[in-house]
Amino acid sequence: MLDEVFPIPTRALIRQGGRACFFRLVNTSPLLIQVQSGTKIVMADDKALRLEAGAYGLLPDYRPLTMENIPKAPQKYQTLALPVPRQLFEEAYTRMGSLAVPSRPVPAGTSKLPEEAAALFEYCCQPGNLTRLPGAIAKARLMELITWFALYGAVLGQCQSPRLEDRLRQMIESDTTFDWTLAHAARSFNMSEATLRRKLAAENTGFSEILSDTRMNRALGLIQTTTLPMAQVALEVGYDSPSQFAARFKERFGVNPRHVRGGSERFERIGAEVEHSGADALAR
Structure with a gap:
């Protein structure tokens, strides 16, 4: 290996x-x-x-x-x-x-x-x-x-300076079902909660925003790449309530999650702009 x-x-x-x-x-x-x-x-x-x-x-x-x-x-x-x-x-x-x-x-x-x-x-x-x-x-x-x-012309550009947000996304992606808190993240990065909050604010984002967006990213991936029932998708990203999950997904992407998998005859623009700054989810 x-x-x-x-x-x-x-x-x-x-x-x-x-x-x-x-x-x-x-x-x-x-x-x-x-x-x-x-x-x-x-x-x-x-x-x-x-x-x-x-x-x-x-x-x-x-x-x-x-x-x-x-x-x-x-x-x-x-x-x-x-x-x-x-x-x-x-x-x-x-x-x-x-x-x-x-x-x-x-x-x-x-x-x-x-x-x-x-x-x-x-x-x-x-x-x-x-x-x-x-x-x-x-x-x-x-x-x-x-x-x-x-x-043949497809070259990856130089690495940008890693942000704390990027490290936090990686940590959350390792287990999106876990009940992550600011305290968990602060301990993982060997800093106080106040310091973590301040550093994320300097990157124009916050812990709750990154947590929610990382989970929605994972949900989008599961919907596009698996046949899991939507209730199971919700559980995989830390939501016990399918309806709460669907509401959060629609808030982020502008459409019910079932539409992504099934499609419709009419054109839909999924993923209305969010208000907060910073990277949002895994590109699909």
């Missing part, structure tokens, strides 16, 4: 029944993706990246993005996503030597990869393939995949 610092990636198959646009979503890990059906539009810094079926892309970590997923009838929208630790990108780029790395992480795409690279992406996304390999070989396969993407 991979070294502990490089956890084995688990691919996600993202499906969506109706056209939808999600605002201000954030990945906590870079994602290598392939749009398999439909169209994906990703916006950052007022620039749009359009990925049609068959195209590959790279979505950066910790950048608020707007995602529009558009199905093409009669099929649902579908994208295959592979999270890869940032450390592997940085090591692969160092080995490439002369690669120009953008100063900021932005979405990047390539309409086509060579057959060998496409086969490698499919191999790395197949459950169990990487876990069966010696750690050094599995790491080498992922770095080769990163190199192929880079050679």
